[in-house]
Amino acid sequence: MTKRLTTAALAFLAMAGHASAEDIKIGVVATLEGAFTALGEDGVRGVQMAVAEFGDTLGEKIILTTASSDATPASAVAATRKLVENDGLRFVVGPLSGDEGRAVKDYAKSQPGTTFVNGTSAAQDTTLREPAPNFFRFSTDGAQWMAGLGTYSHDTKGYKSVAVVAEDYSFPYTQVFGFMHEFCAAGGHVPEKFWVPIGQKDYSSVVASIPDSIDGIFVGLSGADAVNFLTQYAQAGGDKPIIASTFTADQTILSSKGRFKDYLIGTPSAGPTADSWDGPEWQAFVAAYQKQFPDGFPGPSLAAYTYYVNTKALLLALKEAGGDLGQDHERLNAILSKISFTSPMGGTIRLDDKRQAISDNFVTEVAEDADGHLYNKVVAQAEQIDQTLGMSRDAFLALGPVSRDNPSCP
Numbered sequence: 001m002t003k004r005l006t007t008a009a010l011a012f013l014a015m016a017g018h019a020s021a022e023d024i025k026i027g028v029v030a031t032l033e034g035a036f037t038a039l040g041e042d043g044v045r046g047v048q049m050a051v052a053e054f055g056d057t058l059g060e061k062i063i064l065t066t067a068s069s070d071a072t073p074a075s076a077v078a079a080t081r082k083l084v085e086n087d088g089l090r091f092v093v094g095p096l097s098g099d100e101g102r103a104v105k106d107y108a109k110s111q112p113g114t115t116f117v118n119g120t121s122a123a124q125d126t127t128l129r130e131p132a133p134n135f136f137r138f139s140t141d142g143a144q145w146m147a148g149l150g151t152y153s154h155d156t157k158g159y160k161s162v163a164v165v166a167e168d169y170s171f172p173y174t175q176v177f178g179f180m181h182e183f184c185a186a187g188g189h190v191p192e193k194f195w196v197p198i199g200q201k202d203y204s205s206v207v208a209s210i211p212d213s214i215d216g217i218f219v220g221l222s223g224a225d226a227v228n229f230l231t232q233y234a235q236a237g238g239d240k241p242i243i244a245s246t247f248t249a250d251q252t253i254l255s256s257k258g259r260f261k262d263y264l265i266g267t268p269s270a271g272p273t274a275d276s277w278d279g280p281e282w283q284a285f286v287a288a289y290q291k292q293f294p295d296g297f298p299g300p301s302l303a304a305y306t307y308y309v310n311t312k313a314l315l316l317a318l319k320e321a322g323g324d325l326g327q328d329h330e331r332l333n334a335i336l337s338k339i340s341f342t343s344p345m346g347g348t349i350r351l352d353d354k355r356q357a358i359s360d361n362f363v364t365e366v367a368e369d370a371d372g373h374l375y376n377k378v379v380a381q382a383e384q385i386d387q388t389l390g391m392s393r394d395a396f397l398a399l400g401p402v403s404r405d406n407p408s409c410p
Helices: 002-016 034-054 073-086 098-108 149-156 170-185 204-209 223-235 260-264 280-292 302-321 327-338 393-397
Strands: 023-031 061-069 091-093 115-117 162-167 193-196 216-220 242-244 268-271 348-351 357-368 374-385
Touching: 023 034, 023 073, 023 098, 023 302, 034 061, 034 223, 034 280, 034 302, 061 073, 073 091, 073 098, 091 302, 098 115, 098 170, 115 302, 115 327, 149 170, 149 268, 149 374, 162 170, 170 216, 193 204, 204 223, 216 223, 223 260, 242 260, 268 374, 280 302, 302 327, 327 348
Parallel strands: 023 061, 023 091, 091 115, 162 193, 162 216, 216 242, 242 268
Antiparallel strands: 268 357, 348 357, 357 374
């Protein structure tokens, strides 16, 4: 055992350039500035949870270096470039948001000797079109996270006509695509979409423009943007039911203060995690989060979960590689491509041939516990959702790239 660890240490020294023989150095890119700061902070907690779980089982100390972005592609690439080219790190976890992920994926193509695993970024085209051979995403994308929600909203909640309010970039496009893929097929209509910039603070014109004729509003906003919209809509006397995108009903929002919280009870949403899940793996994950971060959220957010599973995959692969990563990480990347493991939600995470996760998904409704805390209650589960939502790849690609206008069912 000692000999194997010594070999691993020498290999890590050779592959890491500026890294010492004693440490495994991993760079973390997270959005720690702007509207998504709370998400980025919890994402870093997820990385720290994975590192704590492995402890010294890799035989060397794991050193994390964090670089901040502000949710823009330029800042994400600058942060990643600093970690790789200035600090000499050859393992990177991140980034957080959709356009950031697409930009880092493109940057990864210029760094074949570095292995990248995703953080939370969930834009579809990070892996669906022109993927990088050294970028791995063990978290599902924004369309996969919507599996089951469109059908549930139409058939169970009875919403036939829905307006969309969402941020104007690739991740919300992907979430709206995933929702409308089912909702439109079920006979639903989306007559209006309101796309807003990240960090918008005044939603008065959007609130005033929401049609009276609709049955509900699909809200695809995250972090402070979601809090600002929901607060202003409630203050304006808005009474349309909300359908929440994954981050709109995440703990980063449900744990926020404000009168809008009462308005959210009963709101359907969907995603790869659910606060009420009673599986032993999830209960252990929540307990570990609460113990390690007593000042964090009441439970781990989706960002903590996704950064955790991606970091865990990297650490599992490094452990299996035993220090022999291959020239330009070929062996390590081959191991990563075949890694599968049980997620904190109890299901299996595995990759397709584009290095994109296949995993379970949950439809939820916001509920209130006896202490007044809001949480996501599971109402349906979908197993092993792939990136093409059960369609052949050719048929799925023929639907076209997600955008402001695709799909459409006015």
